[in-house]
Amino acid sequence: MAEEIAVYADSYREARDHFLRAARRAGAKHQAYHHPSERGPEGEPLFLDVSVLGPGNASRIFVVGSGTHGIEGYPGSAAQCAWLRSRPRLPKDTAVVFFHAQNPWGFAHKTRVTEENVDLNRNFVDFSKPVPANPGYADVHSLIQLQTWDEPSIEAVFTRLDAFRERVGEKAFSDAFNGGQYSHPDGIFYGGAQPQWANNAFREAVETHLGHARHVAYLDLHTGIGPWCEHIYLCFHPEGSPARERARAWWGERAVNLQGVTHKALATYHGTIIDAFTGLLPEAEVTTIVVEFGTLPRRDMQRAGMAQRWLRFEGHRDPVLAAKVRRDYESAFYPRDAEWRRAALEQSREFIDRGVKGVGASG
């Protein structure tokens, strides 16, 4: 058992080594997309790694992505490695493609965002057009700007946020807080002012490796929504669409009914990686799903979001406190608990198997 959870890494470099070794041993072909200008905290180079298991020209492809939100890539990477090590047998004319560390800067620096404080999962908007408006975010921003990180100040922020939520309602609150915003570069859930390097690399990789396929599914791995030690599904295909029915058939009713989701109302997200994925493959039948491994209650995750902002913009003034805040932040997205880590691996093996089987039987 201890050996099994050894796939969990403490650094980007270690995670990448584990992944590349597991992919090579499984016989996968590999292509690395090198970040030309950024490095990890130890000066290490950064990559989006793409590994293809099975025939590169397969007409059915199941894609597993990790690290859209940087730090969330540690459990995602472990799940990818564990599945590669499970000696899977693939259905015919089917390949499994792994996108490892979709936001490698955030992965290496153990934060959700990119080098420009951008949430990659809000960055896939068309920047040649006006960006989506989020008028509620200005209110949130003025409430969450903590200069001092201490319990009374954090409590005071939550009191004000609670009053704001009561005034506008759960849905408008989620839209404002985490739907994504394009107006405050020093804020939270910032979608950016231009495509990030990780955005361009992802699009290039999708076109290169998946452009020929007829049936494609993409499972994007995250952490932070859902109950501790359990996973939840987020399916954004509209009710009644064939893609939503495929998700239901492959993973069961829970894939589409928000079972276990710890948000009272989900925000309407803009510029997500799964929407970009679908848009890049107009000729294919595409199914996308997000899987979240649950960690802490929503309030703790909101606190983590504020901690991330404080660490980036204020933390340098108090390095001792920053180290403690950073540890709490990291464990909100990447728990150290062995039981949690085992549960995530066990569950991931099953839902990846189901997805591969589902796409393998398509057409």
Ligand SMILES: [Zn+2]
């Ligand atoms: Zn995420």
